[in-house]
Amino acid sequence: MKLFRKIYLQVLLGILVLAMGILGYLLWEVQRQNLLDTCEFEKDNILYSISYCVERIGREEFDINHKIVSNTVVIQEFRNVFGVKGALSKDGKELYNRSSYEFQQDKLKKMRKASGTGKTELFVSKPQNVDGKKLILFYMEEVQFGGSIYSFVIYKDVTDIYGRTQRLFFRGMLFAICMLLTMGILLFGGIHRILQPLTVLKTVAAQIAEGEYKSRIQVTGKDEIAEVTISFNRMAAKVEAHIEALTEVNEKQKQLLGSLAHELKTPLTAIIGNADMLLTVHLSEQKTEEAIGYILSEGRRLARLSEKMLKLNDLENKEIGQMKKVKVGELLYKLEQLTLFQRQEKKICLELQCMPENLQKFMDEDLMMSLLINLLDNAVKASKTDSRILVRADEHGIMVEDFGKGIPACEIKHVTEAFYMVDKSRSKSAGGVGLGLALCEKIAELHGGRLDIESQEGKGTRVSVFW
Amino acid sequence: MRTKILVIEDDAAILSFITTSLEATGYEVASFIDGNEASVSLDKYHDYSLAIVDIMLPGKDGFELLPELQSYGVPVIFLTAKGELSDKVKGLTGGAEDYMVKPFEMLELLIRVDKILKRYKKSEPIIQIRDVVIDPEKRTVTKQGKEVYLKPMEFDCLMMLVCNRNKALTRKQLLGQLWGMEFEGETRTIDTHISRIRKKLDFQDVIKTIPRIGYRLEVDE
Numbered sequence: 001m002k003l004f005r006k007i008y009l010q011v012l013l014g015i016l017v018l019a020m021g022i023l024g025y026l027l028w029e030v031q032r033q034n035l036l037d038t039c040e041f042e043k044d045n046i047l048y049s050i051s052y053c054v055e056r057i058g059r060e061e062f063d064i065n066h067k068i069v070s071n072t073v074v075i076q077e078f079r080n081v082f083g084v085k086g087a088l089s090k091d092g093k094e095l096y097n098r099s100s101y102e103f104q105q106d107k108l109k110k111m112r113k114a115s116g117t118g119k120t121e122l123f124v125s126k127p128q129n130v131d132g133k134k135l136i137l138f139y140m141e142e143v144q145f146g147g148s149i150y151s152f153v154i155y156k157d158v159t160d161i162y163g164r165t166q167r168l169f170f171r172g173m174l175f176a177i178c179m180l181l182t183m184g185i186l187l188f189g190g191i192h193r194i195l196q197p198l199t200v201l202k203t204v205a206a207q208i209a210e211g212e213y214k215s216r217i218q219v220t221g222k223d224e225i226a227e228v229t230i231s232f233n234r235m236a237a238k239v240e241a242h243i244e245a246l247t248e249v250n251e252k253q254k255q256l257l258g259s260l261a262h263e264l265k266t267p268l269t270a271i272i273g274n275a276d277m278l279l280t281v282h283l284s285e286q287k288t289e290e291a292i293g294y295i296l297s298e299g300r301r302l303a304r305l306s307e308k309m310l311k312l313n314d315l316e317n318k319e320i321g322q323m324k325k326v327k328v329g330e331l332l333y334k335l336e337q338l339t340l341f342q343r344q345e346k347k348i349c350l351e352l353q354c355m356p357e358n359l360q361k362f363m364d365e366d367l368m369m370s371l372l373i374n375l376l377d378n379a380v381k382a383s384k385t386d387s388r389i390l391v392r393a394d395e396h397g398i399m400v401e402d403f404g405k406g407i408p409a410c411e412i413k414h415v416t417e418a419f420y421m422v423d424k425s426r427s428k429s430a431g432g433v434g435l436g437l438a439l440c441e442k443i444a445e446l447h448g449g450r451l452d453i454e455s456q457e458g459k460g461t462r463v464s465v466f467w
Numbered sequence: 468m469r470t471k472i473l474v475i476e477d478d479a480a481i482l483s484f485i486t487t488s489l490e491a492t493g494y495e496v497a498s499f500i501d502g503n504e505a506s507v508s509l510d511k512y513h514d515y516s517l518a519i520v521d522i523m524l525p526g527k528d529g530f531e532l533l534p535e536l537q538s539y540g541v542p543v544i545f546l547t548a549k550g551e552l553s554d555k556v557k558g559l560t561g562g563a564e565d566y567m568v569k570p571f572e573m574l575e576l577l578i579r580v581d582k583i584l585k586r587y588k589k590s591e592p593i594i595q596i597r598d599v600v601i602d603p604e605k606r607t608v609t610k611q612g613k614e615v616y617l618k619p620m621e622f623d624c625l626m627m628l629v630c631n632r633n634k635a636l637t638r639k640q641l642l643g644q645l646w647g648m649e650f651e652g653e654t655r656t657i658d659t660h661i662s663r664i665r666k667k668l669d670f671q672d673v674i675k676t677i678p679r680i681g682y683r684l685e686v687d688e
Contacts, residue, residue, distance in 0.1 A: 265548035269570035272481030275482045276573050280635035280677075281684060283493045291487070294480035 004195050011187055012180065019176040023169065028321075031165040035158060039124055039136060046138050047122055048154065053081045057268045059147050071095060078152075085155035095150075101130050103153045108139045127158055134159045135405050197225045201232060215242040223351040259419040263305060263433065267298040289421045301433065308435040312418070315367075315442040325366070328359040335369065337392070339376050346385045350376075353392040361467055363447055374436045375400040375463050382406070382461060397449065397466035407455040415443045416451065438463075470584060473518040475505045475532065476546060477525055481569075483511075486687040487521065488573045489580075491633040493686070498640065502527030506535060513539040516584060519576070522547040522558065530561060537562050542583050544576070557688045581630045594629055596686055599668050601629065607648055608668070615667050620645065624660045628674060628684040 014051040056077050075096045077087045082459045087097035092105060112123040125137040138154040164371055207215040219229050277283070283291065343350060372391075379389045382404030390401040399441060406417060407422055414420045420432040437451070444451045444465050455461040472494045474549035476482040486496045497515070503526030506685060507568035519543045529545055536543050542564040545553060555566050564583050567576055572678055585603075594601040600609045606622055608615045617625065623645050628636065638654035665671050675683050 222636070262548050265569040266478050269548075270478060272570050273481060273484040273488075273573055275486050278682070280573075280679065281488060282631055282683065283487065283491075287487055290483060294483055324527065456498050 003198070004191060005159045007143060007191055008187060012184055015183055016176075016180060018175070019180070022171045025175060027165050027169050027172070030168075031161060033416060034161045034165075035127065035136070038156065038158060038161065042136070043122060043124055043136065046154050050122075050140065050143065051082050053077050054143065054145065056080075058433055061297060070145065070148060074148075074150060081153055082152075084351075085150060085156075088093060088150055090148060091418070093253065101135070101155065103137070103155075105153070107150070108137065108153065109141065112139060112141060120295060127162075133157055134162050148262075193281065194225075197229060201229065202223075204236075208236055208239065213243050218287075233244070247266075256418055260305075261459065263419050264302070267301050267305075270298040271295050271302075273333065299416055305433045308433055308439065312435060312442065323362045323364055326362050326363050326365050328398070329354045329369065329394075331355055331365065331372075332393060335372050335376065338369070338373060339380070342377065342380050345388075346383060346387075348383055348386075349388040351390045352386055353390070354392045355392075359393060359395070363467070367443045371440045371465065372398070372400070374440050378436060378463075379404070379461070395466050399462060399464040401460065401462040403460040406457040406459055406461050407453070408457050409455075412453055412455055415453065468515045469495045471514065472539065472580070473495065473505070473515040473520075473530075473536075473596045475502065475518070475524060476500065477523070477556040478521075480520075481546075484573065485576070488634065491508050492577060492631055494580075494628070499604070501525050502529075504534055504550060506532060509535055509539065513541065515539075516521055516587070517544070517580060519544045519546060521545075522549070523552070530557065533561050533563060542587055544579060544583065546571075554660075574634075574636070577634070578644070596629070596673065596684075599670075601625070610668060615669070617664070617667065621660055621664050621667075624657070625664050625668075628682065631683045632686050635680050635683040639681075641681065643688045651655045 013339065021293075022373055029337065060073050060077075071090070075088060078086070079098070084098040084100075087099060087103050088095045089105060095400060097103070108123070108125070109123055112119075115123060117123040117142045120143075121140070123139045123141075124140065127134045129137050134157070136156045136158055138156070140151075140152045142149045143152055144150075167283060196216070197220070201395070204215045204217050213236070215227050216233050219226050219233070271294075274294045278291050278295075279289065332354055336350055337352070375391065376391070379400055379402035383389060383402050384404060387403050389403075390399075392399045411420075412420050416437045418438040420437075421434045440463075443453045447467060449466045452464040452466065454464075471492075472489055472681055474482060474483065474485050474489070474496055475498070477629055478499050482498055482500060489496045497508075497512075499508065502524035506527050507578045516533075518531045518536050518544055520536070526531075531548070533543055541553050543562070544567060545563045546559045546567050546582050547558075548569045548571060548593055558566050565579050567579070594603070599615075601621045603609075603626060606619075607621070608625070624641065627644055628642060641657050644655060659673060665674055670684075673684060673686070675685055676685050
């Protein structure tokens with residue numbers, strides 16, 4: 001995993017840099033302190049030695065003015081005091097140097113001047129690289145012996161101090177690397193554990209992408225990853241719900257389409273068969289008329305079917321809009337007028353009741369009317385001649401009751417399915433296509449209500465619409 | 468005695484054209500639009516050569532009627548709007564002879580009826596049209612007692628017209644049935660055959676040419 005590698009390497013690099021920084025700083029500081037201490041110590045020592053030397057020379061009895069003698073005395077004493085650790089010069093000329101180094105007096109002079117130290121004071125240089133060694137040089141430009149002026153260069157070898165620091169640094173680094181390896185192992189486990197939920201997230205996301213919409217992640221802890229996990233689960237739940245809804249709609253549509261194709265076949269068979277017969281068989285006039293009549297009526301049935309299907313489809317995609325307050329009493333009166341013709345044939349008496357009389361309800365009047373006409377149509381079809389149909393409206397809903405043949409108990413739950421017909425041949429001969437109650441239920445749903453069907457075979461049916 | 472066929476179909480429009488077409492082709496037809504009624508009438512009379520039954524019926528449906536018909540030895544062709552394999556399997560394993568999915572062509576139904584009747588040897592053994600006698604078994608044609616030689620193709624063509632008597636057949640249908648569907652021949656071949664049959668049997672007014680369609684063998688029953 002890339003993120004894991006990135007975090008892991010960056011943390012390790014950070015620790016390495018930090019360890020090196022701390023180690024370097026500490027060692028540098030220790031070395032500086034060491035050098036400083038050495039300088040102080042040596043400076044005091046040298047100052048003392050110089051004054052001792054001057055004193056010894058003062059005690060010697062010789063002719064100061066005799067140049068060669070006095071030089072010899074000074075060299076003698078210098079050697080006694082400093083041995084191989086320094087060099088003596090006069091007027092820029094080296095008189096004595098038993099050390100293994102060459103000292104460049106001009107450079108020392110310049111450095112002294114730059115540091116602002118006086119000619120008779122002891123100048124202490126920074127550690128210098130001389131012949132591969134680190135030396136601190138002590139330089140006094142003018143020391144007076146008798147009448148003559150000499151200059152001293154004394155050195156202190158500090159190579160050891162540098163070497164020690166270096167050795168310490170390497171040892172420290174070795175230790176740091178050991179620590180780093182240990183840390184690396186610990187960190188590997190730690191970061192792995194922190195990032196573990198991400199791996200799970202990835203796996204589950206892949207599962208969901210593959211179509212396992214039920215997959216969820218168990219939430220552990222309260223960190224940001226846990227929050228992401230919670231959001232992810234919420235998203236997965238939403239996706240699942242959406243997909244389910246879509247699948248259901250799709251399934252319904254498929255079923256409807258299948259039933260439609262099936263419903264289309266019968267009238268098509270009749271039309272094709274009759275037309276084919278007209279074309280190929282020599283028929284009597286009566287038979288010809290009959291066949292043409294069938295073609296016409298089956299064609300009309302197709303037209304009715306397509307009209308109802310379109311209506312159902314419209315309702316399926318419709319959000320109810322123009323809801324108005326409607327006087328229910330007037331609605332029932334209109335219903336009575338509109339269904340006059342159907343009822344006349346069977347001499348059916350329509351009884352209207354509205355409680356209270358001035359009842360008003362919000363509805364889409366056209367849709368509600370079409371629902372009621374459908375219900376009344378069914379009631380008329382089920383009723384015997386000379387019977388009655390009851391339509392009653394109140395606060396809760398509206399009810400259409402007939403006293404006809406009723407619906408068998410096992411078929412009640414199917415009657416609102418599209419193309420379902422209890423008595424197929426009779427409904428067909430009465431011009432039905434089996435979509436009426438499916439339409440009614442859709443309309444009731446659009447009004448936020450539902451359809452309730454109670455029926456007893458042989459006694460009658462009561463369909464209630466609750467607002 | 469003419470061959471009797473039972474037709475049970477709940478849609479009056481479909482029942483009508485099946486019945487009329489079958490009658491025109493020379494069968495005697497009893498028809499019902501309800502499964503129960505058909506079942507009751509079967510008790511009294513069941514001497515049918517073949518039954519054409521819709522599966523979806525009010526009352527007893529096609530699957531319920533099948534065993535009854537089989538007990539009387541009546542072969543069954545199912546009609547249905549459902550084209551699903553499971554239904555076909557159910558119908559055919561249950562003992563139905565054949566299966567037609569709506570919408571279907573009447574010609575196809577007629578041919579299947581004919582095939583089944585032949586298999587059950589229930590079709591008329593000898594056919595007489597005016598002074599011509601056709602024996603499908605021996606494949607011989609006699610006119611006024613004298614045998615007339617027809618080439619095999621001509622005989623098949625004649626049989627096809629006879630089996631679908633009073634029903635027009637298109638040249639394409641004849642070609643397809645006689646030479647196989649793949650045959651991409653000239654429809655003129657049919658005209659040549661028909662004119663030869665007409666000449667040999669003196670059938671000029673029996674086999675009628677129907678403009679823009681094809682030919683029809685007309686017989687007054």
